[in-house]
Amino acid sequence: MDDRHAIGVDLGGTKILAGVVARDGTVLRRHERATPKDAQEHVLAELEAAVAELLDDSIAAVGFGVPSPIDQRRGVVVGCVNIPLVEAPLRDRMRERFGLPVGLENDANAAAIGEWRAGAGRGVDDLVMLTLGTGLGGGVIAGGRPFRGANGAGVELGHVVIVHDGRPCQGTCTGRGHLEPYVTGLAAGNAAREAFGPAADAHRLVRLANEGDRTALGILAEIGRYLGSGMGSFVNAFGPELVVIGGGFGVAAWEHLMPSALEVMRREALPPMRETVRVERAALGTAAGLIGAAFVAFEALDAA
């Protein structure tokens, strides 16, 4: 097998994280730059610059994790909510620019692939990963392969109903009572402001909980209960061996969320999964997405 490296790029709402990644998932070099907010051409140029910064003769392929449904057939980014990319032909553009095989993936799927190949999910064939950041991303590995759904866009696990007719979603989602508005950093920030005043946010909430503040602990335990409903649903719907909880908020609040989340998850999950399913904290931190994007690049290379 080709033992050259791949560049993985994780496009986030705030930052572009890029890294040179070896076949075993080791990150050899990293690079970070701000995500432009003004125009599609500017975003594409910065993505090119992030790759060019790391490019050398060791690089055999490039992969991108993007917070959008991906049209895999055409290699197109369908549309991001908070980044100016719509119907962007990223694969063709990057192929032409760098002359290398290019892989594209939804960002939450990329994170799941990263944890599966090089993190908490190593050696596991079936896992569900939930990325709890500002929003909620979900990725599924099923039968040793990324599960991408009918349109290849990936799964939208933040948008399953857990409270019929409940809290409204935002943006292009018209749904009610989806998992996302109950368990994200955004939800935690809202609850924190309600309890501790307008200056509070999710970071402060977690810090207060770490210091033993009962109100903060109560808020996170309640968020954990909703998360447990979602986790139990996914255990029953996908039958994974492992659930991985990642994302900035998920990793930071892990110890406060998990007691109640596991209690509700085990109540909701059917036997035998109730007893057998494992839950782990993501191991790769914020690098999961770029590492996963690099594995998608290797996939494109091996298929080329």
Add this chain to the structure above:
Amino acid sequence: MDDRHAIGVDLGGTKILAGVVARDGTVLRRHERATPKDAQEHVLAELEAAVAELLDDSIAAVGFGVPSPIDQRRGVVVGCVNIPLVEAPLRDRMRERFGLPVGLENDANAAAIGEWRAGAGRGVDDLVMLTLGTGLGGGVIAGGRPFRGANGAGVELGHVVIVHDGRPCQGTCTGRGHLEPYVTGLAAGNAAREAFGPAADAHRLVRLANEGDRTALGILAEIGRYLGSGMGSFVNAFGPELVVIGGGFGVAAWEHLMPSALEVMRREALPPMRETVRVERAALGTAAGLIGAAFVAFEALDAA
């Protein structure tokens, strides 16, 4: 390809439905007998009798759809809720008895396979089927293959949470607010008795709705709303092209459930699925399960 036929057997809580099925899904002969309730050995003997009744030289394989998780590796029926089968080594037993390749499948998955190969889902690679009978069964075809989850047991779509901390489930399920207790014939029967007295049931509820009774129409519309929450969740989680609604209650109440179910489903589903996903009534009626079981038999034959 071998053009002999297969026998498909659908083991239900009340009846064993068996049929001789051609490669194109046509049912050539059918047979039906009661499901014993007393002992495992009696159930296995009746399953053998149902096959023996239809067996001739045209039969190349036998398949069973069973309302239980299936351990595909060992060919074992893990355990049914309302039929005395626990850790039943059905595959080995039937192989020895008939000397033919034997396929096993969860009953809801079998129904999904039937509709996919020979019914409403013909030619579709990604579909979700919901079987609304007394209980709720779910089956998923993903990327042109039955999706069976990590343990090979199939998916349990009746047991996703749609009402956090809601109605309790029954039997071995300790969950709260799962889809099943809101949208099944059992749920409809309970609502019917509440509205029309102890003699009412789901059949009468549907009949009254057919006659234009406003109370009955309102109950079914409300059930449809809950169903829409579940359908929207599955559209987002699996990204199917098609959702098929089957089962005795689902097919009978279809026209009364669908207006509100589609309204809520389209509210919950994300773009672009919101616009593109199709919803159809099951085409094979009560034969979906046995036809699907026969396709599982053909799969076992072709793999042998």
